Amino acid sequence: MTAADRIPGPSILFCPADRPDRYAKAAAAADAVILDLEDAVAPADKAAARGHVAASMLDPEATIVRVNPVDGEAAEEHRLDLAALDGGRYRTLMVAKVKDPAQLDHLHQAGYRVIALCETAAGVERAFEIARHPAVVALMWGAEDLVASMAGKSSRFAEGSRAGQYREVARYARSRVLVAANAAGKVAVDTVFMDIVDLDGLRDEAEDAVASGFAATACIHPSQAEVIRQAYAPSAEEREWAEAVLAEAEVQPGVFRFRGRMVDEPILRQARRIVG
Template structure:
């Protein structure tokens, strides 16, 4: 099974804006070159041409293709055959038949419709799926709603349910879960809080729409010095313990040891 290693800070970039490609790659851990929502219908062909003419590192690049049900999908796949990109994001993933249509690619399945969310478990089980992402605004639009969030900025219950469902489906099949974008670009505090929650809940990365969001997401996913030091102390103490034991006033058992190991793994990945 292929392993998804991109992230944690992943940046969308319109594929019809090749002038932004290099800057996006410099700022982000990985870039999603977007052939779908970020590109107007009349610019789709120019976006495909730009994709071929301006190659980026394929190990750090995802290409979001149009939904299988659209005429643009076949054109996107024809374009990809002219590139070295082999990781795609399949917009509005809903069924295994759709995933079969991209069997030759590593797929980040974007679950952003009611059917996609309900089918997240079988989508996560598919062999060519390496990660799942959920989409808040498209999901609510597919239900006939008007906003994924309340006036306070917090998610509505349906959004929280979808987020949790995709995370659980991903975890059940050892796939990486990618958290949805935070569309209030100026609200750095809100982005940080949501990113911290994403990491603590088990998401492996967070997608974003603006280069300025990159350091904030990276901060949230990078353990600080005290977290790393405490994880080391806990694992060292466990060497001389048997079963449940007390560590710095807290009960410690195998789940806490796994948390500590995860912190050290994240520290190694992010270079903390």
């Protein structure tokens, strides 16, 4: 992965594009902010929201704009989103409900970097193809839109011993998007945790995300951003181990035993990621 393929993280905070009063606070709270022109903005307010985004002066390296889907009923909104952004400072787009890599061709031609949201049955099914599109720098998945695209009711169990846990279809989509992104050498972004007050639940999911191979997690409230950042940060013990095993590798070529564990190149790659 080159520097141009990377996105800021690990905490990425959504901010409604029709609330310019919140832009600076959101940008300060997280590693990156997503100015959302799609679901967070009512149809009647989208034109004003586009104007607010176009006039804003956030750091373009840490700002993502979520635009409306390329096709369907929102196609005209997508066209208007791009018209408002044309020639502007923001060059990284999060594209909602991507279903086909060909939908991103016009964005590649315009020089945009794309975070493709695989949040429908079609998008999840074609995640591997979407990840390989030249405009794509990252994939993200979405649980509720996915379930809605299949006329389902909920992505999580509501009660019983599995209350709060994802249903199997959501777990499948999460894993598929994660593997697709990494197979293509792109970034994988985990979806939002909707229960704002349950910071322990968020921490558990963020820790699972980084352990599984996600590079970032999106969030919907400033209070969630620091929890995510802490979950992704290596512990003091992990950093000490990583530095020690890399030092040992300098004097032990090939596969070697370290603290009771066999160490080979995949283990060393893990250590290098921890050290940064």
